[in-house]
Amino acid sequence: AQSVSQHNHHVILSEAASLELGCNYSYGGTVNLFWYVQYPGQHLQLLLKYFSGDPLVKGIKGFEAEFIKSKFSFNLRKPSVQWSDTAEYFCAVLSGNTGKLIFGQGTTLQVKP
């Protein structure tokens, strides 16, 4: 069965620290990969997406992610976090064949000023 696993459920960092959130998926077909962010009390917002090509993708607000096909991973990174990055982050995989979007469990990021 298709699944998405996020390694970290709750991460606490100080401002200016570097961030890496792990995401692994299991699916053998064509996939489109996403990271979403949800700020407190708000709806989902797309951070970045990967369809094909350069495995290092850049998104909004200084975030980037690297697709490693051999590891079925799509980890999210940011060199220096800010207090305003406090939010919940979701990795997701969309099957190109079926249209189904599967989410990881989410990672709550708390950035201390």
Next chain:
Amino acid sequence: EAQVTQNPRYLITVTGKKLTVTCSQNMNHEYMSWYRQDPGLGLRQIYYSMNVEVTDKGDVPEGYKVSRKEKRNFPLILESPSPNQTSLYFCASNRIGGNTEAFFGQGTRLTVV
């Protein structure tokens, strides 16, 4: 503007009182789906539809119904809501096939007392 419109944004209801949450998209997408978001569980798919008059159960369909009489609309129906259906609900739509991403509604926060 491409968008998914969900209504209402907030709803408080009593156990057993039937309710409908509406969802409409203007992108002519084939695939529409409903998710519920609960702390620690991420977003789980309730029902999905791959086209008009084609609907199927997702991962957590119990207690919900949907319909897809028109391509743009995909309402979520709770015939007899119960407190365990208190949650944050999202509607989404996307194309099927190729490089595609999902578009989300603003969310509906439902409380069943």
